[in-house]
């Protein structure tokens with residue numbers, strides 16, 4: 001599904017983000033940058049040790065205390081069919097607190113980094129909707145609104161890669177709504 005506009009096209013794909021041939025793949029990381037489960041685990045497994053080596057260098061330099069929630073930083077994509085992985089840290093969902101500005105910031109900051117790199121195609125997972133527990137429908141709405149409002153620089157295509165049909169449908173509704 002493609003959205004025609006002067007803004008970057010929003011494309012929805014059901015599948016595994018590590019299969020995507022794009023300039024930049026966004027990783028739903030944690031602040032340690034040293035790997036984890038979900039998308040993070042899949043990206044490091046498939047991308048190989050070069051990604052972790054870059055992450056360790058970031059921890060040893062600019063991000064000694066880790067990458068804060070809502071921020072984004074790029075590394076090599078190792079053996080993935082992409083040029084860069086952009087790591088961002090999604091907020092854990094809390095029923096008693098609206099943390100959606102932090103989730104929106106993940107998308108906005110990732111696009112800012114992608115634009116600085118000159119990336120034209122960027123693949124996003126549904127950040128925070130797995131281990132972080134964010135309800136899928138709301139996570140999809142925040143994601144779509146954030147990328148529509150963000151400055152995208154060189155980015156021509158924003159591809160949301162949804163792992164299953166439920167996630168795909170949630171994003172389809174968010175794009176339509």
Ligand code: AR6
Pocket residue numbers: 015016017018028029030035036037038039040041042090125126127128129130131132133134161162163164167
């Ligand atoms: N391709 C596309 N989407 C995927 C894939 C994949 N290979 N694998 C899972 N998803 P999650 P989070 C979907 O848990 O909630 C890690 O331990 C999944 O179904 O990967 O942001 C990190 O280190 C869900 O819809 O990320 C952090 O500690 C979405 O991707 C923490 O998990 C996000 O699920 C981040 O949690």
